Amino acid sequence: VDTEVQVTVHADKPGPVIHPEIYGQFAEQLGRGIYSGIWVGENSSIPNIKGYRKDVVEALKAIKVPVIRWPGGCFADQYNWRDGIGPRNKRPMRMNASWGGEDDNQFGTQEFMDFAELIGAKAYLSINVGTGSPREMSQWIEYITADGHSALAQERRANGRDKPWKLDYVGIGNEMWGCGGSMRPQFYADVYRQYATFVHAPSNAPISRVASGANADDVGWTDTVMSVAGSQIDAISLHNYTIPTGDWSHKGSATQFGESEWMSTMQGALRMDELIAKHSAVMDKYDPKKRVALAVDEWGNWMDQDPSAGDAALCQQNSLRDALSAAITLDIFQAHADRVRMANIAQMVNVLQAMILTDKAKMVLTPTYYVFDMYKVFQGATSLPVDVQAPDYRYGNVSVPGVHAAAGRDTTGVVHVALVNLDPHRAETVHLRLAGIAGTNMQGRVLTAPAMTSINTFDHPHIVEPAAFNHAAIKDGVVTVALPAKSLVVLDIH
Ligand code: AHR
Numbered sequence: 001v002d003t004e005v006q007v008t009v010h011a012d013k014p015g016p017v018i019h020p021e022i023y024g025q026f027a028e029q030l031g032r033g034i035y036s037g038i039w040v041g042e043n044s045s046i047p048n049i050k051g052y053r054k055d056v057v058e059a060l061k062a063i064k065v066p067v068i069r070w071p072g073g074c075f076a077d078q079y080n081w082r083d084g085i086g087p088r089n090k091r092p093m094r095m096n097a098s099w100g101g102e103d104d105n106q107f108g109t110q111e112f113m114d115f116a117e118l119i120g121a122k123a124y125l126s127i128n129v130g131t132g133s134p135r136e137m138s139q140w141i142e143y144i145t146a147d148g149h150s151a152l153a154q155e156r157r158a159n160g161r162d163k164p165w166k167l168d169y170v171g172i173g174n175e176m177w178g179c180g181g182s183m184r185p186q187f188y189a190d191v192y193r194q195y196a197t198f199v200h201a202p203s204n205a206p207i208s209r210v211a212s213g214a215n216a217d218d219v220g221w222t223d224t225v226m227s228v229a230g231s232q233i234d235a236i237s238l239h240n241y242t243i244p245t246g247d248w249s250h251k252g253s254a255t256q257f258g259e260s261e262w263m264s265t266m267q268g269a270l271r272m273d274e275l276i277a278k279h280s281a282v283m284d285k286y287d288p289k290k291r292v293a294l295a296v297d298e299w300g301n302w303m304d305q306d307p308s309a310g311d312a313a314l315c316q317q318n319s320l321r322d323a324l325s326a327a328i329t330l331d332i333f334q335a336h337a338d339r340v341r342m343a344n345i346a347q348m349v350n351v352l353q354a355m356i357l358t359d360k361a362k363m364v365l366t367p368t369y370y371v372f373d374m375y376k377v378f379q380g381a382t383s384l385p386v387d388v389q390a391p392d393y394r395y396g397n398v399s400v401p402g403v404h405a406a407a408g409r410d411t412t413g414v415v416h417v418a419l420v421n422l423d424p425h426r427a428e429t430v431h432l433r434l435a436g437i438a439g440t441n442m443q444g445r446v447l448t449a450p451a452m453t454s455i456n457t458f459d460h461p462h463i464v465e466p467a468a469f470n471h472a473a474i475k476d477g478v479v480t481v482a483l484p485a486k487s488l489v490v491l492d493i494h
Contacts, residue, residue, distance in 0.1 A: 005390040005430045005483070009407040009417055012436025013385055018408055019293075020066035020379035021122065021342035022333040023372055025355070026298060028073035028347055029107070030099040031313035037349035037358050038115065039107045046361050052115055055363045056349060056356055060119045063355070063372045064379060067122040067168065069297055069344045070112050074098040074179035076171075077130030081140040084108020086159050098179065099313045113144060113165040122168040124297075124344070129173030129195060129212070130181040138198040141167065145202050166205055169342070171297065172196060173212040175239065177221060180212060185221045188212065189228030196232040210295050210342075213237035214279065222279045226286040235293035235342060238279055241302040241352075242268030242325065254303040254316040255453055259424065262321055262452050263395040265301060266422050269325035270400055272299070273332045280339045293341035296333065300346045300353035301325060314351045318456075320449045320464050320486060322353050323367035327420045327488045330375050331406035337383045345372075357458075364456050367464040370447050374466060374490045377416045381408030384415065393423040403428055403483065415439065415493045417479075424452050424486040432479040432491075439493035442479065444469035448487035 027033055040046045040053055047054040071079050075098045083092050084105045091105035116123040125144075127137045139152055145164045146153035153164070172195045173180045176188040183191065192211050201207040211229060213236040214221040225236060244252035244261040252261050279294055286292075301322055302314075309315035326345065333340045345368070349356045355369040384407040393402035404420040415437055421428055446469040454464050469489050471482035483489055 005388070005403045005428045006433070007403070007405050007419070007430055008387045008433045008435055009415065010385040010435050011409060011415060014409065015383040015385055016337045018334050018337045018378050018381050018383050019341040022337070022340055023330070023375060023379060024067035024069065024124070024342055024344040025065050025348040026069045026073070026344040026346045027349065028351065029071045029075045029079070029096065029103055030073065030351055031315055032350040032358065033347055034107045036360070037356070039111060041106060049118065050114070051111065052118060053358070053363070056358065057119060059356055059363070059365060059369070063369065064376045065119055065121040066379060067124050067342060067344070068116050068348065069124040069126060069171070072098065072126050072174055074174065076126035076174050077128050077132070077180045079128050080132070081109055081136065085110065085143070101311065101313070109140070109144065110159060110161055117165065123165065124169035124171065125167060126171040126174050127195065129176065129191060130179075134195050134198045137195060138200060141170065141199060141201070141207070145205060147202065164202070167207055169208045169210055170199055171210040171212065171237065175215065176212040177215060177218070185224035186228065189225045192225065192229045193232055196229070208234040210234065210297065211236040213239070213295075216240045217275055217278060219278050219282050223282045223285075226283055226292070230286040230292065233292050235295040236283070237295045237297045238275065239298040240272060240275055240296070241298070241300060241346070243302055244268070251302055251304050254306065255319060255455060257321070257453060259395050259452070262424060263398050263400070265321055265325050266328065266400055267398065268301075269329045270332075272296070272329050273335070276332065276336045276340060280336065283339070290339055294339045296340060296343040298346045299329060299343060302352055312350060316352060318354060318357070318366035318368050319452070320367050320454045321452055323371050323447060323464065324420055324422060324486065324488060326353065326368045326371045327375070327418065328404045328422070330371070331404050331418060331420070334378060334383055334406045334408065359458060362458040364458050364461045365465070366456060367447070367449070370464065370466050371488065374445055374447060374488065375418065377410060377490065377492065378406070378408045381410045381416065383408050390428065403430065417491045417493065419481060419483055419489045419491070421483045421485060421487050427485050428483045430481040430483050432481055434477060434479070434493065437493070438477060439474055439479070441494040442472060442474055442491055444472055444489055444491040446484065446487055446489045448484050452486060
């Protein structure tokens with residue numbers, strides 16, 4: 001059945017700029033996320049650039065990763081930065097108490113900061129608050145950013161880096177209500193104030209301080225932390241994962257699922273809108289001008305670990321379902337661009353909803369990678385409000401809006417429109433009206449696949465990837481789009 005959908009893009013009512021950082025990434029020292037996924041070392045037979053996998057670096061550069069959060073996650077609150085500096089053959093082996101296994105610290109501060117520079121991303125460090133100290137934090141920051149002759153700057157030089165790096169964000173702890181130290185919000189808010197006092201940035205290179213925020217809908221956490229420490233906070237985080245079954249002990253398979261879990265995953269992703277609205281409303285009480293950003297610095301789908309992944313903790317496959325749920329989440333961030341100014345999908349390589357999967361020398365780009373590729377045109381664009389009138393997509397007793405849209409005008413004047421059809425069975429004809437612009441030229445790309453469960457594998461890497469989209473036409477200022485079932489289309493309108 002082919003029904004009609006009306007979408008209006010209000011180019012005449014431009015909204016705030018969409019911060020590039022909402023397409024950010026998270027890379028934790030965990031499983032194969034860093035080791036073998038990003039870092040193989042200079043002597044590896046896997047082609048590398050100074051120890052970083054060449055294939056992974058090129059793929060990440062292609063999607064213009066704006067910011068990377070590291071080294072955790074839960075790992076961060078047990079991390080001693082001194083373990084990861086200096087000659088690599090002298091670094092200590094440590095237990096990875098958060099995620100199992102051991103960490104030989106071959107990937108440390110220099111490797112991370114150089115990696116961020118190499119792929120052109122901003123650096124976001126998670127500071128150890130749970131088992132660390134303000135002194136450790138301030139010394140780490142000085143080691144990275146000092147340009148003078150202090151002992152820490154000289155130590156960095158002795159370790160091979162002359163000029164300071166640019167450090168853009170520090171997170172003061174991670175999940176302080178849980179793995180970061182099981183703190184109550186009042187206590188954490190005071191601890192935050194203490195640490196925030198000792199974040200000393202160079203005068204020409206400010207560092208944004210991100211407070212450890214709430215889990216999902218715990219608005220009480222946000223309320224207390226904002227009320228006690230708001231004036232010292234530049235951003236406060238929010239973490240939310242979608243578990244398809246809703247049961248942490250059996251989260252659901254990343255590849256073997258039916259329509260019920262397709263639907264629950266989309267419902268989980270759409271919940272982000274309500275969560276942002278709730279936390280933002282609490283923040284408005286203390287910060288009506290929205291100086292403080294909401295940083296959704298962990299989000300994504302968390303499924304059961306891939307049974308074939310051995311000891312690669314939190315490694316899961318990635319399907320068309322992940323792609324479309326990521327697309328609608330990014331649409332929500334864009335719709336809240338006034339408050340959400342950073343987000344970091346969990347995680348970059350081989351962990352949770354990853355962009356990239358690797359196995360020894362092999363690499364495959366996931367469906368979610370291609371969403372970030374298609375959405376990179378929105379980085380730094382001016383958001384344009386959209387109205388969508390579309391039939392619901394129903395499964396059993398559950399229904400969600402079937403078609404989702406987001407739009408932005410980039411700095412060259414091109415308007416980009418993303419359209420997502422969540423219905424796995426039904427194509428839609430979309431009538432797209434552009435209020436305030438007279439587009440005459442258009443090109444587009446589509447991401448879809450034969451099945452809801454379609455994935456890319458090392459042997460079949462091209463099952464879910466973007467293709468040129470030729471089913472849209474402009475006439476009298478209206479774009480008519482034949483939007484396939486279970487698809488994402490991004491149009492560029494000149
Ligand atoms: O992303 C995996 C883990 O999820 C992070 O380490 C932690 O912050 C969250 O609970």
